[in-house]
Amino acid sequence: MVLATLDETVPRVGRILLHARRSEGAASVWCKTDGIVFCGKESGRLLRERRAYDAGGGFLAVDGESYLKRDSGQLDLFGPTLQAAHDQAFLRTSMYLAPSWRVGPEIGSLRAVLEAGERFLEAVDQQSHSAPGYVPVVVRPGWRGALLDDMCAELWSSGIPVAFLFAGGADPLSSRREVAAAVKLVSAVPSSIVLRCDLSAIGLVSFGAQLASIGATSGMRHVFVPMPKANNKPRDKSAHVLVPALRAWVRGSKLNHIDGPVDLFRCVCRVCDGRSVLRFRESEPHAGLIRDEAEAHGALAWREIADRVLADDEVDPRRAWLDECEAGLESYRILRKEGLGLSPPGYLSAWSSLT
Numbered sequence: 001m002v003l004a005t006l007d008e009t010v011p012r013v014g015r016i017l018l019h020a021r022r023s024e025g026a027a028s029v030w031c032k033t034d035g036i037v038f039c040g041k042e043s044g045r046l047l048r049e050r051r052a053y054d055a056g057g058g059f060l061a062v063d064g065e066s067y068l069k070r071d072s073g074q075l076d077l078f079g080p081t082l083q084a085a086h087d088q089a090f091l092r093t094s095m096y097l098a099p100s101w102r103v104g105p106e107i108g109s110l111r112a113v114l115e116a117g118e119r120f121l122e123a124v125d126q127q128s129h130s131a132p133g134y135v136p137v138v139v140r141p142g143w144r145g146a147l148l149d150d151m152c153a154e155l156w157s158s159g160i161p162v163a164f165l166f167a168g169g170a171d172p173l174s175s176r177r178e179v180a181a182a183v184k185l186v187s188a189v190p191s192s193i194v195l196r197c198d199l200s201a202i203g204l205v206s207f208g209a210q211l212a213s214i215g216a217t218s219g220m221r222h223v224f225v226p227m228p229k230a231n232n233k234p235r236d237k238s239a240h241v242l243v244p245a246l247r248a249w250v251r252g253s254k255l256n257h258i259d260g261p262v263d264l265f266r267c268v269c270r271v272c273d274g275r276s277v278l279r280f281r282e283s284e285p286h287a288g289l290i291r292d293e294a295e296a297h298g299a300l301a302w303r304e305i306a307d308r309v310l311a312d313d314e315v316d317p318r319r320a321w322l323d324e325c326e327a328g329l330e331s332y333r334i335l336r337k338e339g340l341g342l343s344p345p346g347y348l349s350a351w352s353s354l355t
């Protein structure tokens with residue numbers, strides 16, 4: 001697929017953006033494709049640098065990550081909301097993202113986020129720089145259960161374009177119920193996008209989200225909520241390696257028992273050029289050049305998957321995505337037959353079960 005010509009101000013349905021905190025690694029190979037959401041305190045500077053470095057830089061946006069904070073009352077003030085719209089207009093972002101606080105366990109907290117978001121979108125309309133705006137809404141684990149219908153009704157009646165961030169202790173989309181709830185949510189608003197997701201971003205776009213972003217690192221692929229510690233086992237700090245054939249990121253520590261040239265681990269992206277991705281398992285955690293290479297490989301490899309699912313007008317993207325998940329599960333079955341068993345991530349069977 002040729003991705004050279006991009007409109008910088010109109011969201012192209014089916015875009016898969018990169019969500020990154022740095023301009024190196026994945027971002028450095030990404031500037032000519034779908035676009036980047038820079039996050040964190042440095043996001044404005046990173047966006048300006050990318051524009052200066054690459055004559056425009058493509059579809060670029062900034063995420064201030066205010067949704068990670070609790071509502072301490074500032075959400076009701078006009079000042080920060082207006083300032084955020086002004087700042088993003090100054091940066092000429094390709095889409096505006098409202099400053100949202102973390103949604104609490106009651107429907108009232110969602111309403112407060114949407115009301116503040118509405119004020120932000122009004123402020124966006126007054127800016128001379130025109131681009132679509134979205135209000136980030138963090139979907140807590142509890143919202144995917146009994147409160148799902150209330151949440152959908154609230155979102156639908158507000159009519160506000162929403163950027164969903166799915167939160168959990170680990171993968172927030174690892175069961176059929178969670179995936180079905182996410183599909184229902186992205187369908188509950190006329191304009192929805194998904195931020196900071198993993199490969200499920202591709203699934204959610206194929207099922208109706210306008211666009212989605214995949215995190216360059218594991219910390220950016222999910223919004224974590226504190227969970228009670230299950231045991232006192234030390235945390236696994238090994239690197240996450242994207243294995244294209246498995247359609248999954250696998251911990252380096254889980255790949256240590258695999259020896260020799262196993263075809264399933266070979267990657268043909270332009271970073272790997274036929275080499276095995278097992279070379280990324282060694283560094284714990286990734287640092288420096290190997291980290292940049294692993295990130296760049298990851299972004300190029302999931303771009304391939306996204307293209308297969310979303311780029312062919314002849315194919316129903318939902319069917320294509322479910323086929324990708326089934327292909328990932330089949331690769332896991334092949335490994336098991338070869339005595340190299342690994343456990344597939346929950347999202348592969350969760351999505352496959354939607355057929």
Ligand SMILES: [Zn+2]
Pocket residue numbers: 267268269270271272273297298300301
């Ligand atoms: Zn690769």
